[in-house]
Amino acid sequence: xxxxxxxxxxxxxxxxxxxxxxxxxxxxxxxxxxxxxxxxxxxxxxxxxxxxxxxxxxxxxxxxxxxxxxxxxxxxxxxxxxxxxxxxxxxxxxxxxxxxxxxxxxxxxxxxxxxxxxxxxxxxxxxxxxxxxxxxxxxxxxxxxxxxxxxxxxxxxxxxxxxxxxxxxxxxxxxxxxxxxxxxxxxxxxxxxxxxxxxxxxxxxxxxxxxxxxxxxxxxxxxxxxxxxxxxxxxxxxxx
Numbered sequence: 001x002x003x004x005x006x007x008x009x010x011x012x013x014x015x016x017x018x019x020x021x022x023x024x025x026x027x028x029x030x031x032x033x034x035x036x037x038x039x040x041x042x043x044x045x046x047x048x049x050x051x052x053x054x055x056x057x058x059x060x061x062x063x064x065x066x067x068x069x070x071x072x073x074x075x076x077x078x079x080x081x082x083x084x085x086x087x088x089x090x091x092x093x094x095x096x097x098x099x100x101x102x103x104x105x106x107x108x109x110x111x112x113x114x115x116x117x118x119x120x121x122x123x124x125x126x127x128x129x130x131x132x133x134x135x136x137x138x139x140x141x142x143x144x145x146x147x148x149x150x151x152x153x154x155x156x157x158x159x160x161x162x163x164x165x166x167x168x169x170x171x172x173x174x175x176x177x178x179x180x181x182x183x184x185x186x187x188x189x190x191x192x193x194x195x196x197x198x199x200x201x202x203x204x205x206x207x208x209x210x211x212x213x214x215x216x217x218x219x220x221x222x223x224x225x226x227x228x229x230x231x232x233x234x235x236x237x238x239x240x
Contacts, residue, residue: 001092002061005041006050008084009068012077019075020047029053032067033060044171062096062104064203069102078102096145105143112227119230122237125157127166131233134159144225149222150207150215156229157203164236187239199228 009029013022020207026045030037041048053061065085072081085098096104108116112175116139123132138155141148161175168178181194182188202225206217217225 001088001094002053003050004088005061005065005085006046006049006053008081008088010046010049010115012072012080012084015200016077016144018070024071025049028068029064039128062145064193065098066102066104067077069098075100096143103143105139106147115230115234118232122234123163124234128163130238131159131162131166134162135233138226147222149217150220153203153207153217153222153225154209157199157207157225159200160229160233163233167236167239175203192235195228196232199225 009025010022013020013025022045026049027037029035029049030052033052035052035055038048043051053064064223069078069081072078072190080101082098089097095107097107099105119135120132123130123135134155138159141151141155157175161178164175164178165171165173168181170178170181173181176197179193180206182196183193207215
């Protein structure tokens with residue numbers, strides 16, 4: 001996979017040498033990976049970059065993709081770069097893809113991506129700015145290579161709690177107290193209220209603040225917690 005990515009990088013550069021010179025791709029590859037570059041590699045820029053990229057741990061390959069994307073995008077080659085990268089990643093069943101803004105994110109079903117985008121849009125309102133900061137921290141942890149499961153769960157729940165407190169005008173409350181208030185006022189289906197309470201219990205017992213127990217949720221359970229909290233954010237902020 002790494003050599004196919006090198007072929008993509010240099011294939012684009014060699015066909016657009018005035019916009020993105022091959023030498024530039026080589027030097028960015030070396031410097032972003034923390035490798036000393038040769039003045040003029042005896043075997044050529046393409047071969048030298050392929051040799052160097054083969055020596056680093058796999059998360060650094062994704063760092064290089066993110067670093068190179070803006071250099072190609074500035075020359076109107078971003079879409080070709082992105083399509084080529086995603087074609088190669090998909091061929092190897094990789095769980096990440098390059099998005100239109102140059103971020104590498106985890107591959108999720110289309111509906112899940114739509115929910116994440118919708119939550120981001122809702123939290124972009126000024127009143128929800130603290131929740132948006134936590135939401136972005138959660139998304140960064142979820143999309144990290146390797147994924148930071150505990151940070152993803154803790155931050156997305158904190159984003160939910162922040163949004164809920166703002167929505168219901170309870171700035172000093174806990175999420176559990178907000179859920180209790182919802183139960184008292186009764187605007188939600190009883191099973192939905194129970195699910196919100198269940199998310200609170202999940203946080204308190206597995207990734208709450210100050211917990212010293214090892215994080216024990218499995219990968220699919222992290223996916224559930226992350227996406228369930230995003231669904232809860234949309235539910236609460238959209239309520240009349």
